Amino acid sequence: MRAVCLTVGLVTAYYLLPLDGRGTARTTVLLTCGLLAVVLVFLWEVRAIVRSPSPRLKAVEALSATLALYLVLFACVYYVMERSSPGSFSEPLTRTDALYFTLTTFTTVGFGDIAARSQTGRVVTMLQMAGGLMLVGVAARVLAGAVRAGLRRQGREPPPE
Template identity: 80%
Template sequence: MPDGEHRSRRGAAVVAVVRAVSVAVGLVTAYYLLPLDERLTAGTTVLLVSGLLVVLLVFCWEVRAITRSPFPRLRAVEGLAATLVLFLVLFAVSYYLLERSEPGSFSEALNRTDALYFTLTTFATVGFGDITARSQTGRVLTMAQMAGGLLLVGVAARVLASAVQAGLNRQHREPMAPARAKTMPGGNPEA
């Protein structure tokens, strides 16, 4: 691998990590800064369901970006980070608003950090047991998160892997650009 191409890959990796971390930090910061003073109502429920649709749209957009990226593996990491953090933040918001709407929905009152903690322990399937859903709405919401998390891990990982493979296949089908083509002695392009 030529030195310039190696630097290009390394630079792309740094950019991918910085973007993934920036998206995660931005979403978690927004979670803490958004004025979530409302209670869980029909309107906020519609907004949260719309948020889940946005997660799906972001995921679809990421799949398309992966297949067109010059570095599909790196793009997949970015896509998974964005989709996963958005998914988790949406459920943390849901739990926080539910506790504000129906105090006692959980075994203890949830502030934003507690709601995020509950979301992560549910997603990671460790369920420490110190916070549990008590209300029917809380339990249904937690089950929805569990099912969504399983889909995200199972189906999304498979779709992302397929998108990476499609991106790699696309790269192999496209002719190499003249500046990047290596030439063997005698002027024959390297295969």
């Protein structure tokens, strides 16, 4: 339930935050600080998993929190990028369009109805693609290790793989 509430809160904040400012420097700062926040939240969640009385449940919560933050971050960046450099995408992006583009890119569905046109847009999209692969692959492995460590700490070691 906490994961759902956090996701709803992040999406609500995304729609309410004043993201209409212009400037590529702001976009770069937003992306850099946002990615740092994703890493810090992830590391904090790994620590919480190891100490949790329910490490498996905490891992699901951690993955959903990290994923929601990651997706909302890129939706913000795409939205601000389109505002500061109109024409960066094949069509003007509303907040919903930016979130939609983020999700279609993350899920590798890529319907092709919205595409990055500018070099900056393509670089940021490639960063999202690579980061998404790392988030799914590396994060899942790290979270599984944290769950095992949490279970070992409680004396409920999982069966060997």
